[in-house]
Amino acid sequence: MNDNQRGDDRVLPFQIDALDVRGRIVRLGPVVDTILSRHDYPDAVSRLLAEMIVVATLLGNSVKFDGSFTVQTKSDGPLSLMVSDFATPGALRGYAQFEPEAVAALGLTPSLAALVGKGYLAMTIDQGPDTERYQGIVALDGADLAACAETYFRDSEQIPTLVRLAARRAWPGGPWLAGGLMIQHLPHGSAGPRIDAAGHLPDEADDDHWANARAKAASVTADELVGPGLRAEELVWRLFHEDGIRVYSQLELAVGCRCSREHIASVLTRFSPEDRADMAVDGRIVVTCEFCNAGFAFDPATVEP
Ligand SMILES: [Zn+2]
Structure with a gap:
């Protein structure tokens, strides 16, 4: 399989009009492997940082801005800091700070709570000097990073959101792969309230649409997100083909650091x-x-x- 047959290192934005949903699929291959290979982190740390990089990509690509979108954790556990950022148009980077012995003592697949302890996840948009920085914060107390991101959107932005993340090595000791899916429920907005074909009132129809979209998106597996042989377009088709999908042009991602x-x-x-x-x-x-x-x-x- 050649390098990009999997469609790695890209973001695929899509929209399902019938369900009032927009979403994104991210698949990372050589980019996330390069970022992690520059450090010598234990696998438990690499896996979580890879997921952070996917979160930064999903979220950073979903807002319109010019600059950098940074996702950072700060907490009192063995893995005390992670930073990942997405700089327009598509440059990714990340690093982590941790206590090697304390992380090793947790075994191969520690929970998020065991690794990070108590703390927060912050998201910052920086559009350069002389602009206002946007910052959002959520407690790091979900079952995983995806749950923390969902909580942030629900509580701070009032946008129903589903996030799924996966990261693993292609084989033991092999290169890292990571992937993610995010869908968000769009308000009817300019279209105004409407009654659907089944005669549901707007709110009710809204709930049905979101429940339907959620159920489909939640069925996605880690294998589908990071495994071989399934491109992002095929995955979105597999999940939503009954509903009519609009896909937008894919964004190519690259490793990029702004140090100078x-x-x-x-x-x-x-x-x-x-x-x-x-x-x-x-x-x-x-x-x-x-x-x-x-x-x-x-x-x-x-x-x-
Ligand atoms: Zn650098």
Whole structure:
């Protein structure tokens, strides 16, 4: 199977007009494997970070903005921090901070609660300097990340949402694969209230539509999200072919980091020469990007970009 026969590293947006639903399917292959391979995380951490990267992609691609959409967890468990971000048009990156021994003690497939403990999941949209940052927060107390994302949309945005996530290695020790599906119930909006063919009142019809869409989307399996041989278009067809599907053009995703030597140099110049001398090891200040692990070395006296 060649690299992209699975249709990896893409987002497929779709809409089901008959059910007032819009959605997205994300499938990640080489992109998520590259991001995780730059670190040497235990599989339990890699799996959850891969799901975070899928969440950032699903959510980031569903709002209109120019900049970065960041999803971050902060909590008191062995896995205390995860950051993943989606920068327009489709650049992904992510990293995690954890206590290796405490994570190892949890075994191969710890629950979300055991890994992260108590804390929150925050979503931030940053459109650059001189713009207002948007931030949303939800407690990290769902059964999994998908449940936390659903809670956020239900409580903060009042949008009924279903999210399913999956991440695993293609085979033991093999490359990482990740995938996700999100559907959201659209308000009737401009179409106005209407009575459906069965004579239901709008609210009732609305509930029926959403219950129907939910049931279909919830039937998706981890194999369908990350397994071989099923492209995103085939999956959306399998789930919703009875309802009439509109698909939009797919977005291609790539690994992308925004770290730069110039930016790090500008930060270092804000320290006094004495502080910079203290930071140096063997005569050089070395700064490593937490996202991509790239190292940048500077002369502490000049900090030349
Ligand atoms: Zn970087």
